[in-house]
Amino acid sequence: MYKYDQYDQQLVNERVAQYRDQTRRYLAGELKEEEFRPLRLQNGLYIQRYAPMLRVAVPYGLLNSNQIRKIAHIARTYDKGYAHVSTRQNFQYNWPELKNVPDILAELATVQMHAIQTSGNCIRNVTTDQFAGIAPDEVVDPRPLAEILRQWSTFHPEFALLPRKFKFAVSGTTNDRAVVQMHDIGLEFYRNAANELLIKVWAGGGLGRTPILGEVIEEALPWQHMLTYAEAIIRVYNRHGRRDNAYKARIKILVKALGIEEFKRQVEAEWAFHKDGPNTITQAEFDRVAKFFTEPAYAQLADSDAGFDAKRAEEKAFANWVKRNVHAHRQPGYRAVTLSLKVTGVAPGDITDKQLDLVADLADKYSFGELRTTHEQNIVLSDVKLGDLYALWQEARAAGLATPNIGLITDIICCPGGSFCDLANAKSIPIAESIQQLFDDLDYQHDIGDLELNISGCMNSCGHHHVGHIGVLGVDKNDEEWYQVSIGGKQGNDASLGSVIGPSFAADEVAGVVKRLIDVYLENRTPEERFIDTVRRLGAAPFKERVYADRQPGKQKVEA
Amino acid sequence: MSNLIKLQNGAAAIVAVDGWQIVRLPVGEVEVKKQAGKVVLFKLTGAESATAEQIAATEIPAGKVVLPLSVWLARKAEFAARVAAGEVGVWLETHELVETLVADQPDLNVFPLIAVFIERFADGRAYSTGALLRSRFGFKGELRALGDVLRDQLFFLKRCGFDAFDIRADRSAEDALASLKDFSEPYQGATVIEQPVWRRHARG
Ligand code: SF4
Numbered sequence: 014m015y016k017y018d019q020y021d022q023q024l025v026n027e028r029v030a031q032y033r034d035q036t037r038r039y040l041a042g043e044l045k046e047e048e049f050r051p052l053r054l055q056n057g058l059y060i061q062r063y064a065p066m067l068r069v070a071v072p073y074g075l076l077n078s079n080q081i082r083k084i085a086h087i088a089r090t091y092d093k094g095y096a097h098v099s100t101r102q103n104f105q106y107n108w109p110e111l112k113n114v115p116d117i118l119a120e121l122a123t124v125q126m127h128a129i130q131t132s133g134n135c136i137r138n139v140t141t142d143q144f145a146g147i148a149p150d151e152v153v154d155p156r157p158l159a160e161i162l163r164q165w166s167t168f169h170p171e172f173a174l175l176p177r178k179f180k181f182a183v184s185g186t187t188n189d190r191a192v193v194q195m196h197d198i199g200l201e202f203y204r205n206a207a208n209e210l211l212i213k214v215w216a217g218g219g220l221g222r223t224p225i226l227g228e229v230i231e232e233a234l235p236w237q238h239m240l241t242y243a244e245a246i247i248r249v250y251n252r253h254g255r256r257d258n259a260y261k262a263r264i265k266i267l268v269k270a271l272g273i274e275e276f277k278r279q280v281e282a283e284w285a286f287h288k289d290g291p292n293t294i295t296q297a298e299f300d301r302v303a304k305f306f307t308e309p310a311y312a313q314l315a316d317s318d319a320g321f322d323a324k325r326a327e328e329k330a331f332a333n334w335v336k337r338n339v340h341a342h343r344q345p346g347y348r349a350v351t352l353s354l355k356v357t358g359v360a361p362g363d364i365t366d367k368q369l370d371l372v373a374d375l376a377d378k379y380s381f382g383e384l385r386t387t388h389e390q391n392i393v394l395s396d397v398k399l400g401d402l403y404a405l406w407q408e409a410r411a412a413g414l415a416t417p418n419i420g421l422i423t424d425i426i427c428c429p430g431g432s433f434c435d436l437a438n439a440k441s442i443p444i445a446e447s448i449q450q451l452f453d454d455l456d457y458q459h460d461i462g463d464l465e466l467n468i469s470g471c472m473n474s475c476g477h478h479h480v481g482h483i484g485v486l487g488v489d490k491n492d493e494e495w496y497q498v499s500i501g502g503k504q505g506n507d508a509s510l511g512s513v514i515g516p517s518f519a520a521d522e523v524a525g526v527v528k529r530l531i532d533v534y535l536e537n538r539t540p541e542e543r544f545i546d547t548v549r550r551l552g553a554a555p556f557k558e559r560v561y562a563d564r565q566p567g568k569q570k571v572e573a
Numbered sequence: 574m575s576n577l578i579k580l581q582n583g584a585a586a587i588v589a590v591d592g593w594q595i596v597r598l599p600v601g602e603v604e605v606k607k608q609a610g611k612v613v614l615f616k617l618t619g620a621e622s623a624t625a626e627q628i629a630a631t632e633i634p635a636g637k638v639v640l641p642l643s644v645w646l647a648r649k650a651e652f653a654a655r656v657a658a659g660e661v662g663v664w665l666e667t668h669e670l671v672e673t674l675v676a677d678q679p680d681l682n683v684f685p686l687i688a689v690f691i692e693r694f695a696d697g698r699a700y701s702t703g704a705l706l707r708s709r710f711g712f713k714g715e716l717r718a719l720g721d722v723l724r725d726q727l728f729f730l731k732r733c734g735f736d737a738f739d740i741r742a743d744r745s746a747e748d749a750l751a752s753l754k755d756f757s758e759p760y761q762g763a764t765v766i767e768q769p770v771w772r773r774h775a776r777g
Binding site: 018020023024027028031035044048051052134164165166167168169170171172173174175240248251252256286290291292298301 | 670694695696697698700701704708709723725726728729730731732733752755756757758759760761762763764767768769770771772774776777
């Protein structure tokens with residue numbers, strides 16, 4: 014993975030010093046709350062319901078074991094002994110003290126980490142596929158260009174105070190796992206017939222109050238122009254995006270208002286001035302960064318292992334885990350493993366300091382010391398030998414990190430919601446827990462199969478409920494917490510936004526509603542159909558009918 | 574006491590009041606343009622437009638003056654001699670587009686000074702305005718930030734081409750000087766420091 018040189022390190026150190034002084038001035042009353050606010054946000058610090066929340070950047074989800082140990086150390090020393098993996102592949106702390114944040118940042122800087130631009134109206138952390146560099150369907154490793162993008166966007170002087178937050182996702186696979194269409198800018202890397210590296214550029218996607226999938230603004234941008242083209246897009250947005258209403262300030266609103274054709278025309282006119290400018294990426298710079306993302310020293314192995322096969326035949330629990338949590342790898346004899354952070358009774362994405370230390374040890378022992386965070390809020394060990402899977406499983410299981418539920422109904426994506434987040438309309442973690450409890454039976458979960466259930470505590474949609482096969486959204490009705498349920502959302506190449514099934518539900522009804530949706534699916538599915546396929550084939554009607562069959566709106570509740 | 578910081582040959586210093594007078598429109602009935610989903614209105618988000626009466630009523634003192642863009646556009650004929658004497662500058666509101674000025678006056682270097690009034694420090698449009706003035710329209714004179722100018726944005730303003738900063742009156746310009754040096758080697762190329770770090774230095 015990328016390693017800092019003196020310039021990277023100096024910049025991060027200078028940021029710590031800058032933020033230390035800003036915090037000092039705020040605490041001394043020299044900076045007003047509204048003046049400090051964008052400064053702390055651009056360092057990932059929110060002021061939340063009970064305490065500040067600090068978001069630490071994990072660029073494109075890649076970490077090494079030393080960094081994880083530092084995350085654990087900070088959880089222990091400055092927080093309540095746990096950290097949280099966010100839906101943008103970052104780590105979050107829920108209980109740091111404002112005055113300690115400069116010290117936390119200084120600690121992070123010692124392991125080449127920071128919290129720069131993890132929040133605020135600026136260019137945020139770049140996200141990508143968690144299987145970058147190892148996926149069999151990968152055409153282009155997106156990480157070198159993601160790192161080049163990270164460096165360019167860090168403290169970009171012109172784009173430090175945009176109308177609203179700005180998110181990039183990059184992808185280099187045939188099956189998009191980075192949800193590029195959901196981002197302000199999505200970059201899809203591919204090769205043409207002449208084997209040249211090109212970028213399909215999507216713009217104007219985003220969730221939130223007005224969910225919109227991005228549109229293609231450029232089909233075939235040569236990679237050298239990635240930064241100058243992004244500059245043109247963001248300059249148009251910085252100048253003309255709305256600033257009068259936070260809900261209408263994302264680039265998607267500008268793109269919709271202008272129409273993609275007119276927006277593209279403005280971008281192209283602007284780009285004419287940037288094209289071939291100093292930020293044009295050279296082959297030498299690409300190569301310099303790319304050499305950090307070369308393959309680890311893989312052993313030459315057969316793509317089968319007798320011991321592994323035997324254990325899988327003997328132990329159903331292991332076989333279940335392999336089925337859900339072990340993923341294909343392009344190197345023969347290796348697999349990627351997802352450590353599940355979705356245990357019933359624990360908030361989705363939460364992990365304790367002890368588990369973090371163990372994960373670091375597992376990475377060192379089994380996976381070249383590297384790991385990844387996922388936007389589904391789990392952790393991936395990317396390069397595990399087939400022959401090591403059983404031993405790894407046993408260690409992970411002992412630490413509660415081997416729930417065999419990846420991609421199943423209990424692998425819920427869930428934002429912190431009303432338990433922590435100040436913006437929430439409703440709690441989301443207890444809803445996740447009630448669903449996990451109802452579907453706790455593993456055979457039942459495996460029978461239901463692939464299902465993405467996403468929960469957001471408000472319209473900001475951090476839990477990506479719009480693209481969940483089942484989406485749950487917290488809404489506020491007369492100061493009470495209610496939940497709107499939608500079905501038919503999906504991420505990936507055939508992304509779609511879910512549609513709301515009808516009037517919202519009380520907290521204790523939601524799990525029962527999900528159960529009814531699942532029943533309709535189980536009764537109607539064809540053998541090869543996943544939940545989403547059945548929804549697409551039948552439409553929402555039979556699902557709605559079942560859910561509201563015996564329900565008098567506002568009177569009778571839905572029972573499980 | 575002056576709160577004006579200027580960069581001269583790369584060095585920042587607080588300078589004594591330099592005679593430039595910022596001319597403001599008289600306060601009047603202002604018409605707030607509403608959003609109607611129309612393209613042009615996006616450019617005027619929250620904009621208050623000056624009325625013809627306000628423009629006509631604006632008093633222009635003798636000496637070196639920095640005029641509101643609207644006054645310059647409407648009354649430029651009055652100032653020909655003073656422009657020739659190098660006594661006229663123009664200032665733009667946060668939302669006003671450089672292109673409006675350039676359409677009227679293609680050679681910006683007739684102005685020794687152009688200023689941008691920053692309505693709210695958190696509004697980053699001034700950054701693009703500065704970058705365009707310098708890199709696209711070749712403005713070489715003094716580029717001054719006015720209004721809600723705070724030390725924590727100075728480094729960015731500097732890199733977008735601003736070289737004078739009128740720090741908000743209730744803050745210390747002396748303290749603010751330090752923030753111009755927040756970072757020593759920025760990553761990306763921009764208006765000031767055009768080359769990205771990997772073109773400036775041999776890296777790894
Ligand atoms: S979706 Fe809303 S409640 Fe959930 S974390 Fe985001 S802002 Fe908070």
